[in-house]
Amino acid sequence: xxxxxxxxxxxxxxxxxxxxxxxxxxxxxxxxxxxxxxxxxxxxxxxxxxxxxxxxxxxxxxxxxxxxxxxxxxxxxxxxxxxxxxxxxxxxxxxxxxxxxxxxxxxxxxxxxxxxxxxxxxxxxxxxxxxxxxxxxxxxxxxxxxxxxxxxx
Amino acid sequence: xxxxxxxxxxxxxxxxxxxxxxxxxxxxxxxxxxxxxxxxxxxxxxxxxxxxxxxxxxxxxxxxxxxxxxxxxxxxxxxxxxxxxxxxxxxxxxxxxxxxxxxxxxxxxxxxxxxxxxxxxxxxxxxxxxxxxxxxxxxxxxxxxxxxxxxxxxxxxxxxxxxxxxxxxxxxxxxxxxxxxxxxxxxxxxxxxxxxxxxxxxxxxxxxxxxxxxxxxxxxxxxxxxxxxxxxxxxxxxxxxxxxxxxxxxxxxxxxxxxxxxxxxxxxxxxxxxxxxxxxxxxxxxxxxxxxxxxxxxxxxxxxxxxxxxxxxxxxxxxxxxxxxxxxxxxxxxxxxxxxxxxxxxxxxxxxxxxxxxxxxxxxxxxxxxxxxxxxxxxxxxxxxxxxxxxxxxxxxxxxxxxxxxxxxxxxxxxxxxxxxxxxxxxxxxxxxxxxxxxxxxxxxxxxxxxxxxxxxxxxxxxxxxxxxxxxxxxxxxxxxxxxxxxxxxxxxxxxxxxxxxxxxxxxxxxxxxxxxxxxxxxxxxxxxxxxxxxxxxxxxxxxxxxxxxxxxxxxxxxxxxxxxxxxxxxxxxxxxxxxxxxxxxxxxxxxxxxxxxxxxxxxxxxxxxxxxxxxxxxxxxxxxxxxxxxxxxxxxxxxxxxxxxxx
Numbered sequence: 001x002x003x004x005x006x007x008x009x010x011x012x013x014x015x016x017x018x019x020x021x022x023x024x025x026x027x028x029x030x031x032x033x034x035x036x037x038x039x040x041x042x043x044x045x046x047x048x049x050x051x052x053x054x055x056x057x058x059x060x061x062x063x064x065x066x067x068x069x070x071x072x073x074x075x076x077x078x079x080x081x082x083x084x085x086x087x088x089x090x091x092x093x094x095x096x097x098x099x100x101x102x103x104x105x106x107x108x109x110x111x112x113x114x115x116x117x118x119x120x121x122x123x124x125x126x127x128x129x130x131x132x133x134x135x136x137x138x139x140x141x142x143x144x145x146x147x148x149x150x151x152x153x
Numbered sequence: 154x155x156x157x158x159x160x161x162x163x164x165x166x167x168x169x170x171x172x173x174x175x176x177x178x179x180x181x182x183x184x185x186x187x188x189x190x191x192x193x194x195x196x197x198x199x200x201x202x203x204x205x206x207x208x209x210x211x212x213x214x215x216x217x218x219x220x221x222x223x224x225x226x227x228x229x230x231x232x233x234x235x236x237x238x239x240x241x242x243x244x245x246x247x248x249x250x251x252x253x254x255x256x257x258x259x260x261x262x263x264x265x266x267x268x269x270x271x272x273x274x275x276x277x278x279x280x281x282x283x284x285x286x287x288x289x290x291x292x293x294x295x296x297x298x299x300x301x302x303x304x305x306x307x308x309x310x311x312x313x314x315x316x317x318x319x320x321x322x323x324x325x326x327x328x329x330x331x332x333x334x335x336x337x338x339x340x341x342x343x344x345x346x347x348x349x350x351x352x353x354x355x356x357x358x359x360x361x362x363x364x365x366x367x368x369x370x371x372x373x374x375x376x377x378x379x380x381x382x383x384x385x386x387x388x389x390x391x392x393x394x395x396x397x398x399x400x401x402x403x404x405x406x407x408x409x410x411x412x413x414x415x416x417x418x419x420x421x422x423x424x425x426x427x428x429x430x431x432x433x434x435x436x437x438x439x440x441x442x443x444x445x446x447x448x449x450x451x452x453x454x455x456x457x458x459x460x461x462x463x464x465x466x467x468x469x470x471x472x473x474x475x476x477x478x479x480x481x482x483x484x485x486x487x488x489x490x491x492x493x494x495x496x497x498x499x500x501x502x503x504x505x506x507x508x509x510x511x512x513x514x515x516x517x518x519x520x521x522x523x524x525x526x527x528x529x530x531x532x533x534x535x536x537x538x539x540x541x542x543x544x545x546x547x548x549x550x551x552x553x554x555x556x557x558x559x560x561x562x563x564x565x566x567x568x569x570x571x572x573x574x575x576x577x578x579x580x581x582x583x584x585x586x587x588x589x590x591x592x593x594x595x596x597x598x599x600x601x602x603x604x605x606x607x608x609x610x611x612x613x614x615x616x617x618x619x620x621x622x623x624x625x626x627x628x629x630x631x632x633x634x635x636x637x638x639x640x641x642x643x644x645x646x647x648x649x650x651x652x653x654x655x656x657x658x659x660x661x662x663x664x665x666x667x668x669x670x671x672x673x674x675x676x677x678x679x680x681x682x683x684x685x686x687x688x689x690x691x692x693x694x695x696x697x698x699x700x701x702x703x704x705x706x707x708x709x710x711x712x713x714x715x716x717x718x719x720x721x722x723x724x725x726x727x728x729x730x731x732x733x734x735x736x737x738x739x740x741x742x743x744x745x746x747x748x749x750x751x752x753x754x755x756x757x758x759x760x761x762x763x764x765x766x767x768x769x770x771x772x773x774x775x776x777x778x779x780x781x782x783x784x785x786x787x788x789x790x791x792x793x794x795x796x797x798x799x800x801x
């Protein structure tokens with residue numbers, strides 16, 4: 001169709017097509033990032049400003065002592081994640097990371113249910129004594145101290 | 154002594170890189186003819202010295218010389234030999250030494266065998282290669298010395314992260330690095346061509362095999378890495394959109410675009426500036442990936458601020474090389490004369506669409522990978538995962554596949570729709586038939602549904618360009634294209650089938666109990682302790698039978714390593730042509746039950762077979778290009794010899 005165009009014009013047309021596509025990709029990406037990025041919450045954030053049910057979020061905090069129990073099916077876990085100010089009940093079905101225990105730090109990926117329970121699809125705990133999920137490194141001073149105390153026990 | 158010898162070799166290699174750079178710079182001037190002679194030999198000797206340094210490091214790891222800091226902090230005398238060797242590059246310093254070694258080898262290879270371009274352009278290319286290399290030598294020698302000693306010598310090493318103690322570590326990083334760093338050659342060629350204003354079809358023909366080689370390694374590295382993560386992490390997923398994975402995907406996207414635009418430049422002398430631009434971008438993405446992985450910035454922006462030396466160093470290198478190349482590009486781009494014209498409905502037109510779509514996907518992945526780092530600078534913590542990457546990249550990926558199906562049927566320069574009407578109708582009919590068929594029978598989600606329909610479309614379309622041609626006399630490169638495109642279809646089918654039809658079953662089973670997952674019946678026979686060289690484990694023996702057929706035993710483990718102390722799950726896989734059974738052993742539940750996580754993943758292996766086919770297509774293409782070139786060269790020599798005889 002463009003055989004009649006001069007070379008210069010053709011270059012211009014190509015540049016415009018490429019620019020439009022890349023700008024469209026950028027706008028699309030920006031819009032999707034705002035909607036699809038999963039934000040990190042600690043229990044007190046959830047208490048003060050809960051995310052919409054169904055929105056993907058991450059919840060980080062400490063697994064409260066004595067809160068962990070296994071349902072009768074043997075694979076569904078109920079526990080409470082707290083940060084010293086607020087507590088959020090969590091339900092998770094699956095195999096927990098090896099270093100997941102009461103009193104240790106955890107980051108749960110999932111969503112809030114309408115009844116105020118956090119339904120986790122995935123748990124990230126400390127992989128080993130050196131590595132922690134990045135969110136755990138940025139907890140408040142108290143949490144960090146508690147985590148370190150737990151890690152060095 | 155070994156460590157000091159290695160360090161000395163590394164310093165000498167860096168010195169030769171300086172010589173290579175100075176020689177190449179002077180070769181551009183009128184008076185520098187003498188120094189120009191040293192450029193090629195310097196590149197070769199530099200690679201030799203670098204290889205010696207790397208072999209020294211391997212030797213230190215084999216001997217487990219604990220007086221060397223890197224060995225002490227990453228190895229252990231009780232480790233199997235293969236992991237001692239692989240452990241040499243399973244850490245920051247060692248992997249950077251591997252990086253620079255591969256880069257020096259690539260430089261030596263062009264210095265040894267590439268004589269098709271004007272000598273001045275070759276010197277500029279090798280100079281650029283030395284300039285990039287120097288930055289990485291400086292990085293190694295000043296901030297990441299792999300040969301550093303420690304005193305006092307510790308009694309035992311710290312060991313290697315157990316997740317890395319797998320045959321995957323021996324294969325995956327070297328392959329990926331060969332791809333990453335191989336792209337430095339494309340970068341250097343682009344810079345060399347810009348400096349000497351030699352952006353010609355001949356330049357694209359010379360660059361193309363090098364890009365192809367790097368691209369084959371990248372494809373293999375990504376495929377292997379994906380399969381490794383799949384069976385090692387025990388989550389049943391094969392791609393996590395993890396920043397480290399994205400760091401390898403981005404150079405691949407750029408290199409794929411570069412391959413296609415280079416073929417337009419080589420065959421049709423169009424897209425000159427764009428090809429140069431992609432050459433710069435592809436290696437920039439490799440360096441950006443290295444920065445992301447190596448700077449510690451992924452753990453946290455704040456961690457980066459705590460130990461800023463290495464990160465800042467790579468960031469400075471990144472700014473210098475990418476910024477420098479882009480400035481050079483901006484200064485010279487308008488002096489590159491315009492190539493030939495073409496109409497939108499032509500092979501070139503389709504390849505432009507392919508390039509734009511690949512660039513858009515590259516931008517989307519780049520934004521998604523950097524976004525958490527950007528928001529964290531403002532103290533908002535987010536993570537970006539599949540809900541972003543899958544649909545947003547699909548918006549560009551799926552239309553690109555339609556063009557992929559039709560593009561190879563079109564003629565160069567200009568084509569009429571009437572000529573390709575029949576094959577296009579066939580392709581469209583296949584796509585629509587599969588779309589409706591799968592939708593009516595299975596009723597799956599939109600993205601996998603479109604994926605399957607397009608996989609069928611591309612599978613048929615990839616071999617249509619061979620229609621009506623004498624297959625025996627077809628150039629090997631055309632076969633390569635068909636096989637690579639077919640591989641895309643196979644991989645896409647695997648991805649769509651896995652995401653649509655996977656059946657997951659989580660249960661707590663007693664010994665003797667049978668769990669049903671899809672067509673499989675899996676009986677837990679017993680759980681018993683076993684021991685390996687540096688670990689102990691609980692191992693479950695399970696009998697799995699497909700559709701009531703004969704039982705096969707699989708043994709997933711839950712392993713405890715003792716140095717460093719860590720637990721890993723070793724999944725067990727049972728492969729059939731139409732999918733895989735994936736089993737993970739969890740912890741003991743009450744009443745003598747064991748947690749089991751089972752998946753039936755239909756056609757999941759097709760993802761990696763597809764990846765292998767794509768790489769095979771690249772290899773065929775490379776063989777085709779090189780053999781044509783060798784034949785042409787020997788023909789020219791013969792003609793010249795005859796001329797010489799006639800004039801005598």
